[in-house]
Amino acid sequence: MELERLLRSQGFGSRPECRALICAGRVTVAGELCDDPYAEFEPVDGLPFSVDGLPLVVRKLVYLAMNKPTDYECSHKPKHHPSVYSLLPRFLLTRDVQAVGRLDEDTTGLLLLTDDGQFIHTYSSPKKKIPKVYEVTAKHPVDDEQIAALLAGVQLNDEPAPIAAAGCERVSERLIRLTVTEGKYHLVKRMVAAAGNRVEALHRVSVGGFVLPATLPLGEWMWLEAGDLARLAHVG
């Protein structure tokens, strides 16, 4: 594949824009400067390249994990706060990376993003019952009855049947770790309210078997590599 097409496939703009980057000597491939936009490369996943010194590898599809901060909205058209997409570099936005489901503006923690439509479908599907673990800081001390109610199932407005947590442990007086397998609107807040308490802070720790690394600062993102994707898919 010609280098300008390869660069285009990785989100660096139109073919003329990519050609200009290459001709200006801003692109390397496999460690070598390449200023010929028509140079041929096999577009294999993992081929190293750089643009303006930013080291990257060719990826057919991209998978990211973000540590979402509060006061960011998971929308391209946010109403009250900036969008989580403003935390991504332009080449990922050009690739049309999308959040896998949404977190509320005041929720922090693990947000998956990808340009793989099938992945979004799989991880958003309620049928897959993918566990998502949240650390819930409650307004009031969480008592045994509330934990029992969350585990047994609570009746939410507009839902045909009670919804049960797949797991619920008390970490401290007002902090619980709650596992849910659905992705309904405000689900955790509504469940905790239905159990007789109130969510003060919500942080998503994991999806499937992938745990948000403690080293990833709020507002930052990381690539998900094959091992991370395998952990993500490991349910139960």
Ligand code: URA
């Ligand atoms: N449940 C909620 O109530 N809010 C979130 O952001 C995620 C799950």
